[in-house]
Amino acid sequence: MTEIQNTDGFSKYGIYEISDSLSLIFPDTEIKFEKVSPKVFSYDRVNSEGKHIEKIIPVTSKTLKIEISPIRPLNHPARRTRHVFLQFDKDIFLPENSAATVFVQCPIEIGLFIITDHQKDSLDWFTCNPTNSRFGLYGSPDTGILCKYFNTQIVDSHEDSTPYVNGIMKILIKNELGMSHSLGKIIFPITDNSIYYDERQAIFDGLVAVLKKRGRTDIIGVNKEQIETTWTQSPTWEFTTTKTHMEMGLD
Numbered sequence: 001m002t003e004i005q006n007t008d009g010f011s012k013y014g015i016y017e018i019s020d021s022l023s024l025i026f027p028d029t030e031i032k033f034e035k036v037s038p039k040v041f042s043y044d045r046v047n048s049e050g051k052h053i054e055k056i057i058p059v060t061s062k063t064l065k066i067e068i069s070p071i072r073p074l075n076h077p078a079r080r081t082r083h084v085f086l087q088f089d090k091d092i093f094l095p096e097n098s099a100a101t102v103f104v105q106c107p108i109e110i111g112l113f114i115i116t117d118h119q120k121d122s123l124d125w126f127t128c129n130p131t132n133s134r135f136g137l138y139g140s141p142d143t144g145i146l147c148k149y150f151n152t153q154i155v156d157s158h159e160d161s162t163p164y165v166n167g168i169m170k171i172l173i174k175n176e177l178g179m180s181h182s183l184g185k186i187i188f189p190i191t192d193n194s195i196y197y198d199e200r201q202a203i204f205d206g207l208v209a210v211l212k213k214r215g216r217t218d219i220i221g222v223n224k225e226q227i228e229t230t231w232t233q234s235p236t237w238e239f240t241t242t243k244t245h246m247e248m249g250l251d
Contacts, residue, residue, distance in 0.1 A: 010164065011068070012199040014232075015115065018064045026110065027128040027164055033057075033064060045124060053124060057114065067120060069234040070167060070195050070202040071111035073148055076127045077134075084190040085136045085147035088154055091182040094175035094211065102173065104152050105166040107132065108195065108202050113235045120235040128164040138187045147187060158203050167195060167202030172225065176212045183211070183220075192224040196231035203229065 011024040018041065024031040028048035036042050036056075041064045043055040057064060074082060086104060094100055109127045113120040127133055136149025158168045175181055186209055193205040206225040211218065 010200070013069050013197045013202075014199070015065065015067045018066065019062065024068065026126075029126050029128065031112075033066070035064075038062070043123065045126065047126065055123070057123070060116070065115040066123070067113045067115055067235060069111060069113070069232070070108040070197050071125060071234055071237040072190050072193070072195065073107040073109050073127070073133065073150075074190070075109055075125050075237075076130060080135065081146045081148060082189050082191045083138070083145050083147040083187060085138055085149045085185065085187050086152045087150065087185045088152060088183075090154060091184040092154075092173060093180065093182045094173060095180045096175060096178055099172065099174045102171050103155050103157055103160065103168050104171060105155060105161060106152065106169045106190075106204055107148075107150050107166045108164075110164065111235070111237050122235075122237055125237065129166075145187065148190075159201075161201050161203070163200040167197075167204050169193070169204040170206035170225075170227065172206065172208045174208070174210045176210060177218060181211055181218075183209075186220070186222065188222045188224075194226070194236075195234040196227075196229050197234055198231050202234075203227065203231065 010026055016022055018033050021032065021034045030046045032044045034042050039059050041057045041059060043057055045053040086106065088104065092100060092102060107129065109125050111125045112123040114123050132150060134149055136147050137144045138147050139145055155168065161168045171186065173183060186207065188207060196203050205227055208223050208225050210221045212221060
């Protein structure tokens with residue numbers, strides 16, 4: 001996993017109003033906005049491989065207002081799914097009829113949005129940790145769910161994110177089975193979970209995962225839990241889902 005030791009030289013999340021030009025620097029990524037005519041701006045992003053992404057942005061005013069914020073990790077290397085598979089770095093042991101709360105690191109991407117008349121339009125996105133972005137399959141090859149797969153660390157609190165790389169998600173796990181069980185992963189549709197940010201950190205809405213029986217089968221029911229925070233909510237890069245509940249089998 002990418003480690004960002006010193007964030008002082010990198011740009012902050014937030015809203016910027018550009019009258020002439022603006023340069024932004026993130027790990028392995030440089031971005032520049034420049035006014036090229038009275039009502040046209042240029043956009044240029046360069047990644048660690050030297051690849052340029054260039055766009056022209058017409059505007060109706062003399063300035064360009066943008067927001068840069070963490071977004072859900074669904075675009076790199078390609079947008080194929082809304083589900084995330086988090087493989088914990090250690091198993092969570094739950095005695096029968098018990099509960100535990102854990103905090104885990106969940107990857108992010110970074111999105112750029114154009115702000116016009118209280119509307120925020122998606123301009124571009126990038127990741128500061130491309131090597132930890134891959135797909136995984138939950139279930140059988142024929143009927144399984146394609147997921148973005150991440151190995152993730154269990155941490156102490158909402159303060160333990162890696163800037164520009166991941167955010168923190170709180171998960172409440174309840175064991176309603178009549179036996180103990182160890183849990184090493186969780187799969188869920190992340191489009192239900194909003195992201196919130198301060199200058200360089202990010203947190204997600206949480207999850208409630210309930211280990212229970214359905215008939216003779218042991219399952220986990222997973223639901224979103226909205227958090228209370230004073231941090232700024234990120235704009236939505238993609239539409240949210242109408243399904244706020246998911247079930248997965250127990251190994």
